[in-house]
Amino acid sequence: MANVTRHSLTAAEIAALALSLAHLGAGPQSVTARRGLRHAFDHLDLDDDVIATTLATLTTPLPPDVARRARLMANAITARLVIRLQYLDAAGRLTIRDVEPVTCLVHGEFWYLVGWCRLRRGIRAFRFDRIVAVEPTDLPARPHLPERYLPFQRRTAKRRKAA
Numbered sequence: 001m002a003n004v005t006r007h008s009l010t011a012a013e014i015a016a017l018a019l020s021l022a023h024l025g026a027g028p029q030s031v032t033a034r035r036g037l038r039h040a041f042d043h044l045d046l047d048d049d050v051i052a053t054t055l056a057t058l059t060t061p062l063p064p065d066v067a068r069r070a071r072l073m074a075n076a077i078t079a080r081l082v083i084r085l086q087y088l089d090a091a092g093r094l095t096i097r098d099v100e101p102v103t104c105l106v107h108g109e110f111w112y113l114v115g116w117c118r119l120r121r122g123i124r125a126f127r128f129d130r131i132v133a134v135e136p137t138d139l140p141a142r143p144h145l146p147e148r149y150l151p152f153q154r155r156t157a158k159r160r161k162a163a
Contacts (some may be wrong), residue, residue: 034059055081057106062128064099066111070104072134073113080119094132095119100141104128116144131136 017037038059062070076083085097100116102123111128 015111053108054106066128069134072136073101080141082137082141084135087126088130102144122142
């Protein structure tokens with residue numbers, strides 16, 4: 001049997017895998033894929049409540065309407081196209097925003113779209129459960145490196161350098 005080298009996944013790799021699984025639904029293949037993602041987390045210390053909750057969120061199918069929106073966001077990330085969001089903020093105000101999507105991630109019990117918001121002229125994280133609608137556009141998005149928008153990824157890299 002060949003030697004297998006194991007390494008931890010980066011935050012960007014985990015985000016991409018999780019987003020790919022997010023809109024698979026609840027069929028047999030998605031169950032197997034989610035089980036595989038759980039195995040990728042075997043090295044983590046699940047005594048941490050945030051990590052345990054995040055893992056549960058990553059491996060739970062999204063509701064069908066949210067999964068459809070996630071699919072549109074994933075396609076826009078791949079195609080590097082702007083999407084138009086109808087978004088409810090924390091106060092319940094509806095805004096329409098053109099967003100250059102960068103990546104999606106999960107923290108705790110929530111999924112987030114991370115992208116450059118043209119309305120606010122800055123990077124923003126949009127909770128999936130507050131995204132009312134997603135409309136694809138033909139507008140090109142500038143390339144953005146996900147690593148620049150995942151602060152926990154940078155902290156991990158700094159810790160490795162300090163060690």
